[in-house]
């Protein structure tokens with residue numbers, strides 16, 4: 001029994017039944033498939049997270065964001081600048097208690113280098129309803145190349161708990177044709 | 178207090194039980210259950226708040242309750258119960274006396290005081306930082322100090338466990354190797370040492386930071402080490418619950434593993450790869466190399482998952498073989514149909530096994546895939562996944578085990594037998610419900626740890642699809658069912674322990690009414706486990722399908738590199 005010492009003392013010499021061996025083999029191979037699937041996707045898939053990141057001081061990130069806003073703001077909405085940077089450029093979204101700043105307006109099927117960082121706590125960049133989720137840290141700047149393939153209005157929800165205003169921390173991205 | 182060793186012989190099982198150990202098992206189990214009650218209540222309040230039509234608590238209370246919920250159930254309930262299991266498997270199952278009973282009480286009170294400090298800190302309202310307490314968000318110093326004291330207590334119990342194994346070996350209280358269940362507990366204790374050490378490495382500096390002695394803690398470093406504790410502690414739960422899955426069929430009808438060798442190897446895989454686990458939580462963090470993520474998130478080549486899949490065949494296989502020997506030998510599934518479904522120890526154990534595998538195991542592997550994590554990270558899919566592992570799996574397994582500990586260790590008859598028959602089904606169904614509905618809402622993007630998803634008070638509005646609201650409503654209803662099941666458990670256990678009929682030292686009781694002795698059989702005999710093979714095949718097909726469906730979902734989101 002499993003609650004008493006093994007009845008055969010030399011249990012490690014007992015042969016393993018065929019059924020168990022087959023299952024162990026299948027399970028092992030399945031593990032390999034899953035392992036190589038991740039590697040395969042780096043070559044063949046279109047959704048891979050870059051590992052490009054830098055250490056950055058919050059003030060510096062805020063300055064760069066402001067520089068983009070100063071250059072490319074096209075209008076204002078509920079107190080947020082709406083910024084339309086040129087396709088292919090470096091774009092910034094800054095997380096702070098409890099805002100995603102500013103609103104971005106992008107063109108469909110064009111790529112952008114999106115920079116993300118936080119000025120205070122950790123936040124969660126959750127693009128909805130697309131459902132892409134990235135972790136945003138203070139002191140680290142993450143850079144991902146993003147290619148919106150649908151036009152419309154998208155929400156940026158914060159999904160890392162960041163205090164009492166966490167659920168109000170909603171930003172916006174427009175994608176235009 | 179006297180620490181002289183006194184034994185009684187269990188009239189039912191024949192085990193020799195050290196009274197000191199017995200008292201500690203009782204104390205730890207009782208405290209565990211009390212914190213399950215408190216933590217479960219917070220869980221219900223949280224779920225009612227996330228039910229959009231009810232939206233029960235105000236925002237500040239919601240975040241407070243959610244912090245308390247995570248800590249009281251995941252930490253206090255689970256770990257206190259595991260301490261009881263460590264004492265049980267090292268003394269009772271080995272017929273041994275325990276090492277250093279005084280230290281056992283010191284550890285017990287440390288853990289209790291630590292748990293109370295954390296609760297006080299949270300209830301004071303200035304430590305609503307969630308159980309993960311990611312820096313630079315700051316809780317009161319008492320919060321971190323309570324956690325540290327709690328961990329020291331748990332570490333002490335691990336030391337007592339190892340010392341007891343040494344004593345049992347020296348005094349030759351058993352012959353040959355330790356029982357498989359004790360082996361599983363040993364694995365759990367080894368992992369616990371690694372876990373608690375990681376906890377110390379990260380929590381001590383964080384405590385110093387909270388009182389101003391350390392000026393800065395890197396958020397990414399914090400998270401990496403925190404999850405070395407946080408995720409490996411889930412492997413403690415895993416080892417403990419697998420040990421229970423083996424123990425209960427053995428206690429009820431003498432089931433034995435198909436192969437000692439295979440089952441022990443499978444346990445060992447949990448130890449070999451555990452230090453890699455924290456990567457699961459870092460798949461979408463800035464700046465980590467993909468090679469590192471792939472290697473770690475898969476525990477080398479999914480070898481820990483392989484261990485679990487082996488248990489997934491070995492345990493139902495053991496039950497099938499034992500049942501067939503008892504005469505339930507017709508067709509593929511008579512053994513399963515005629516299993517003791519009315520015995521809450523069995524029904525709880527079996528449901529825990531199935532739900533852990535199908536709901537928790539599969540979702541965990543899928544979510545832990547490097548790229549797929551992009552469409553799940555920090556959505557409410559995550560709590561959905563771990564309520565399948567740690568509630569439908571671990572908690573239900575611990576509940577099932579309690580139905581055996583009450584008569585054997587507390588020496589009380591289980592009260593309210595009708596309710597007890599029903600209890601695992603109520604709780605199991607509720608737990609499955611909250612898991613599935615939270616996972617459903619998560620695939621629709623609903624964030625975890627959020628008081629309100631309507632964006633009503635936000636400057637820029639965003640609203641989720643109607644289906645997301647429906648999922649959260651269903652989640653609320655399932656939570657009520659789970660809470661009823663949980664409350665029934667508390668009533669039955671507390672009632673039995675304090676008011677149940679006493680079972681005398683010489684009175685043998687029946688754990689499973691129609692349990693004919695299974696008799697001796699060797700591990701190497703060829704077994705008829707057709708039923709288990711069918712179950713395993715269904716599991717495997719579900720796994721493969723669900724895995725690739727999620728790659729399909731991933732391929733549809735915005736390209737990203």
Ligand code: HEM
Nearest residue numbers: 220221224247250251307308560567625626627656659660
């Ligand atoms: C009546 C039973 C329970 C119900 C109704 C319940 C419900 C919930 C809900 C709705 C959440 C919140 C998800 C969110 O907003 O992010 C949650 C979080 C959580 N639950 Fe439970 N739960 C129950 C039992 C348990 C048990 C027994 C455990 C552990 C053994 C557990 C562990 C956790 C943890 C660790 C969290 C995460 C807290 C956080 O995000 O910081 N729950 N639960």
Ligand SMILES: [Cu+2]
Nearest residue numbers: 123158162169
């Ligand atoms: Cu935030």
Ligand SMILES: [Cu+2]
Nearest residue numbers: 158160162166
């Ligand atoms: Cu937030």
